[in-house]
Amino acid sequence: MNPNLKWKALFIAGVILVCIYGLVGMPSFPTSWTKVQDNFAHQIKLGLDLQGGTHLILQVQVQEAISQETDQTVDRLTAQLRSKNIRYDEIRRVDDTHILVRNVASDNTKEFRDYVSEQLASVWDMSYAAGENAGFQLALRPSAIAAIQQRTMEQSLETIERRINALGLTEPTIQLHGRNDNEILVQLPGEGDPSRAKSVIQAGGQLELKLVEDSTPYPSEIAALSAHNGVLPAGSELVRGRSEGRAGSAAGAENWYVLARAPVVTGRDLRSAQENRGQVPGQYQVNFSLSTEAARRFGPFTEQNVGRQMAIVLEHKVYSAPRINSRIDDAGVIEGTFTQEEAHDLALVLRAGALPASIKYLEERTVGPSLGADSIRHGLQASVLSLIVVMIFMLIYYRLSGANAVIALILNLVILLAALAYFGAVLTLPGIAGVILTIGMGVDSNVLVFERIREELRNGKSPVAAVDAGFGKAFLTIIDTHVTTVVSAVFLFLFGTGPIKGFAISLTIGLLANLFTAIYVSKTIFGYHLTRMERQAELSI
Amino acid sequence: MEFFKQPNIDWMGKAKYFFALSGFLLLLGGISWASKGGLRYGIDFKGGTLVYVRFAQPPDVDKLRQALTAQGIGSSEIQKIEDIANPSANPSANEVVIGLEQKGQGEEALDAGKAQILKALSVTYGVSASGKADFNAATPATLAQFLTQRDPLAAGTAAPERYALLAKKLMEYRDKDAGGVLTSFAGLNKVEGATPAVLSALQENYSLGTFAIRNVEIVGPKVGAELRHQAIWVTLSALAGMLVYIAFRFELVYGAAAVLAVFHDVLITLGFFSLLHFEITLTVIAALLTLVGYSMNDTIVIFDRIRENNRLLRKESFADVVNTSINQTLSRTILTSGLTFLTVLVLFLMGGQVLRAFSFALTVGIVVGTYSSFGIAAPLVVAWNRWRGQKAGAGTGPAAGIKSRGSETANGRLAAAGRR
Numbered sequence: 001m002n003p004n005l006k007w008k009a010l011f012i013a014g015v016i017l018v019c020i021y022g023l024v025g026m027p028s029f030p031t032s033w034t035k036v037q038d039n040f041a042h043q044i045k046l047g048l049d050l051q052g053g054t055h056l057i058l059q060v061q062v063q064e065a066i067s068q069e070t071d072q073t074v075d076r077l078t079a080q081l082r083s084k085n086i087r088y089d090e091i092r093r094v095d096d097t098h099i100l101v102r103n104v105a106s107d108n109t110k111e112f113r114d115y116v117s118e119q120l121a122s123v124w125d126m127s128y129a130a131g132e133n134a135g136f137q138l139a140l141r142p143s144a145i146a147a148i149q150q151r152t153m154e155q156s157l158e159t160i161e162r163r164i165n166a167l168g169l170t171e172p173t174i175q176l177h178g179r180n181d182n183e184i185l186v187q188l189p190g191e192g193d194p195s196r197a198k199s200v201i202q203a204g205g206q207l208e209l210k211l212v213e214d215s216t217p218y219p220s221e222i223a224a225l226s227a228h229n230g231v232l233p234a235g236s237e238l239v240r241g242r243s244e245g246r247a248g249s250a251a252g253a254e255n256w257y258v259l260a261r262a263p264v265v266t267g268r269d270l271r272s273a274q275e276n277r278g279q280v281p282g283q284y285q286v287n288f289s290l291s292t293e294a295a296r297r298f299g300p301f302t303e304q305n306v307g308r309q310m311a312i313v314l315e316h317k318v319y320s321a322p323r324i325n326s327r328i329d330d331a332g333v334i335e336g337t338f339t340q341e342e343a344h345d346l347a348l349v350l351r352a353g354a355l356p357a358s359i360k361y362l363e364e365r366t367v368g369p370s371l372g373a374d375s376i377r378h379g380l381q382a383s384v385l386s387l388i389v390v391m392i393f394m395l396i397y398y399r400l401s402g403a404n405a406v407i408a409l410i411l412n413l414v415i416l417l418a419a420l421a422y423f424g425a426v427l428t429l430p431g432i433a434g435v436i437l438t439i440g441m442g443v444d445s446n447v448l449v450f451e452r453i454r455e456e457l458r459n460g461k462s463p464v465a466a467v468d469a470g471f472g473k474a475f476l477t478i479i480d481t482h483v484t485t486v487v488s489a490v491f492l493f494l495f496g497t498g499p500i501k502g503f504a505i506s507l508t509i510g511l512l513a514n515l516f517t518a519i520y521v522s523k524t525i526f527g528y529h530l531t532r533m534e535r536q537a538e539l540s541i
Numbered sequence: 542m543e544f545f546k547q548p549n550i551d552w553m554g555k556a557k558y559f560f561a562l563s564g565f566l567l568l569l570g571g572i573s574w575a576s577k578g579g580l581r582y583g584i585d586f587k588g589g590t591l592v593y594v595r596f597a598q599p600p601d602v603d604k605l606r607q608a609l610t611a612q613g614i615g616s617s618e619i620q621k622i623e624d625i626a627n628p629s630a631n632p633s634a635n636e637v638v639i640g641l642e643q644k645g646q647g648e649e650a651l652d653a654g655k656a657q658i659l660k661a662l663s664v665t666y667g668v669s670a671s672g673k674a675d676f677n678a679a680t681p682a683t684l685a686q687f688l689t690q691r692d693p694l695a696a697g698t699a700a701p702e703r704y705a706l707l708a709k710k711l712m713e714y715r716d717k718d719a720g721g722v723l724t725s726f727a728g729l730n731k732v733e734g735a736t737p738a739v740l741s742a743l744q745e746n747y748s749l750g751t752f753a754i755r756n757v758e759i760v761g762p763k764v765g766a767e768l769r770h771q772a773i774w775v776t777l778s779a780l781a782g783m784l785v786y787i788a789f790r791f792e793l794v795y796g797a798a799a800v801l802a803v804f805h806d807v808l809i810t811l812g813f814f815s816l817l818h819f820e821i822t823l824t825v826i827a828a829l830l831t832l833v834g835y836s837m838n839d840t841i842v843i844f845d846r847i848r849e850n851n852r853l854l855r856k857e858s859f860a861d862v863v864n865t866s867i868n869q870t871l872s873r874t875i876l877t878s879g880l881t882f883l884t885v886l887v888l889f890l891m892g893g894q895v896l897r898a899f900s901f902a903l904t905v906g907i908v909v910g911t912y913s914s915f916g917i918a919a920p921l922v923v924a925w926n927r928w929r930g931q932k933a934g935a936g937t938g939p940a941a942g943i944k945s946r947g948s949e950t951a952n953g954r955l956a957a958a959g960r961r
Contacts, residue, residue, distance in 0.1 A: 364759040437831045440881040443877055476845060
């Protein structure tokens with residue numbers, strides 16, 4: 001054999017070994033046939049459409065976080081201007097990103113300007129507004145809006161990740177999604193029922209402990225207001241109690257509590273939360289403990305307020321309002337008629353922290369395990385059958401050279417699968433479409449070359465010259481067809497989402513593999529065959 | 542073995558028949574398209590809820606309709622899934638898709654439709670009357686929990702792992718061997734580890750509903766519209782990318798002709814979708830993209846040969862060069878198309894319901910895509926060259942019908958052309 005061919009053969013063997021290792025040699029070296037199968041199943045990750053599972057796309061209501069920033073600034077401004085004795089007519093929130101401070105007294109204008117430029121200028125732009133709404137207009141800077149958006153998304157992603165991971169499902173995927181920068185994709189392989197995951201994700205998880213101002217709750221909002229002559233005392237708010245009896249049953253009287261607006265402790269101060277059996281058998285509660293820093297505040301506070309009530313508020317609903325009997329440092333309990341699962345999920349939501357903004361679901365897909373199994377079985381049967389038909393045909397039509405094409409096709413598939421395994425790409429239904437197009441073009445490349453060789457043989461060339469010319473002339477065509485398709489695949493990958501991307505990935509890898517197998521490998525095999533053949537013998541094509 | 546030795550067909554002479562045929566197919570699709578008020582989009586693109594249900598017995602659509610109407614969703618679409626390859630024996634003959642369009646009431650209640658459909662099903666086909674849980678709706682986790690609590694095998698300390706494994710096997714039997722809907726507990730005794738004690742424990746706690754949910758898809762209306770725009774935009778940009786590459790490798794007119802031909806293929810395939818009432822889903826878009834790639838491939842193979850022959854056969858008219866090129870590649874065209882067609886036909890017949898619309902698009906697409914490369918793309922280039930030749934000839938003399946110089950100039954072979 002000539003040395004050039006030997007090196008080529010070695011290189012090809014190397015590629016094959018690397019591919020086979022990628023398919024069945026990881027994560028640990030196989031020692032038995034079942035281990036080989038396990039490894040293969042581990043390396044080729046199937047998409048949800050083939051495996052079964054839940055796919056959720058949710059949208060974070062980023063606008064809420066922006067609006068919240070504006071609300072907080074209004075509160076801060078009000079408090080600060082009051083403490084600095086700056087007089088003005090009104091502080092008004094114009095919209096989510098604008099605040100109007102009307103008619104600041106003229107002798108206070110300088111002080112006001114100084115305060116704003118010192119404290120708020122990094123986030124707010126100030127301009128003077130004339131006319132009816134004369135005063136200073138504060139506008140949230142675009143850079144600040146972008147920062148809030150980014151922070152909100154990062155926080156949401158992290159929080160959802162922590163919550164989902166705590167559910168103990170296998171290999172969940174949680175990632176940013178789409179071009180709008182406010183969507184998150186959650187994939188739960190093998191999870192046929194999304195309801196639990198959804199309720200865990202959606203739970204706001206905002207826990208607050210607030211002092212109760214009026215010792216007895218009121219039966220309605222109106223009753224509470226009329227007890228205070230229509231106006232609540234400053235710094236207090238009216239919060240509804242969580243009605244007994246769970247969602248759906250309207251039983252249970254309403255309770256309205258007048259609470260101090262400022263929370264003593266919030267969810268951020270939690271150190272841990274755990275579900276526990278309650279006093280009533282079959283009912284569960286959530287016990288929580290506070291961080292040392294919060295305990296340092298909470299201890300003295302409870303000492304001062306012994307005898308008063310402390311409301312445990314979750315998502316703006318009072319769960320319970322126990323009396324403070326003695327100094328409490330760092331422990332508390334949320335009572336409610338929870339089942340074990342509910343208590344468990346609530347505890348995990350509290351541990352994972354609150355979401356910075358609420359979320360909406362945009363898309364929900366659940367593929368049952370039986371359907372996924374069907375798709376795989378049908379798809380696999382069909383693919384294998386059609387591959388066999390194609391191979392038999394190539395063998396009949398091109399005789400010995402057909403074997404060459406068969407080797408090239410199989411190798412193409414092996415490389416494609418191995419590349420998917422190495423990249424950690426997921427095989428989906430559209431991905432299989434990419435594989436089909438790859439096989440089609442793989443067959444085509446071989447046919448192009450073989451037909452060209454036949455033509456050259458017909459024109460009277462010797463086998464060696466015909467093979468050479470055949471590959472040479474078909475090469476340009478093959479390059480053109482492949483590059484054109486790869487160009488389109490690149491567009492699909494850049495601008496497509498989900499399924500379209502999966503198609504583009506397997507197509508691109510498949511075409512690159514095909515260039516290697518249909519030209520390089522095939523030509524090497526021909527070369528090997530030709531050197532062993534007698535000079536005047538006919539080429540089997 | 543060889544099918545075609547030296548074909549000698551005047552393809553370009555038949556161009557007007559090809560154009561007529563394409564026009565007819567486009568018109569047919571267009572009429573169907575217009576009369577049905579547009580294409581039938583799947584919920585991927587219009588938003589809504591789809592629930593795939595498999596029943597133990599062939600379902601009575603009227604009864605199902607009544608159940609849905611009782612929940613106030615009588616407007617749902619009920620579609621039976623037929624297995625084309627094997628309509629009688631296959632259990633998927635008992636399968637139904639219930640579709641509910643999103644009524645644009647905002648996206649808060651995204652899964653409201655699903656809840657209604659599930660309620661309708663469980664009222665009519667469920668086991669709520671027996672007071673037991675539905676084994677066909679159980680998940681491995683709930684089943685394992687039940688078994689661990691009940692401990693029919695007296696497993697002791699190893700119980701959680703043992704029952705988790707058993708639950709997984711039981712569910713696998715239900716999903717893979719029984720096709721998702723178990724009709725009798727007796728079948729479970731084939732499962733390794735399912736002793737009579739386990740079976741009787743199961744029977745005490747569970748009963749068997751006569752349906753199982755196979756698949757649920759819910760897409761919000763906004764997402765649907767977004768996906769639709771995106772699919773169109775992405776496809777167009779991919780086509781533009783190909784146009785630029787072909788124009789760079791060949792000439793602009795070749796690129797334009799190839800893209801027009803591909804466009805023609807997609808439109809005709811969509812026409813067939815409209816005629817046969819198939820739904821356009823995201824998976825179908827993947828199939829259309831496959832057909833774009835395939836048709837383009839076919840066209841380029843012929844163009845490539847034209848480019849090569851243009852250099853070799855200087856004496857012949859451009860139309861003859863194109864004819865020769867198509868004839869020379871005919872054997873390859875038939876072979877490749879035939880084999881690829883065979884592949885997708887197998888997929889269409891055997892691929893199951895999920896792949897049905899997908900493989901249908903490919904089956905039609907491959908036929909149309911192959912035809913368009915010699916029937917549309919090549920004649921378009923010839924027609925363009927003839928037109929250019931006539932235009933140039935009007936001033937300088939009778940040049941009509943001869944090989945266009947325009948194409949040569951653009952290819953940078955001015956000197957060679959001057960030889961003539």
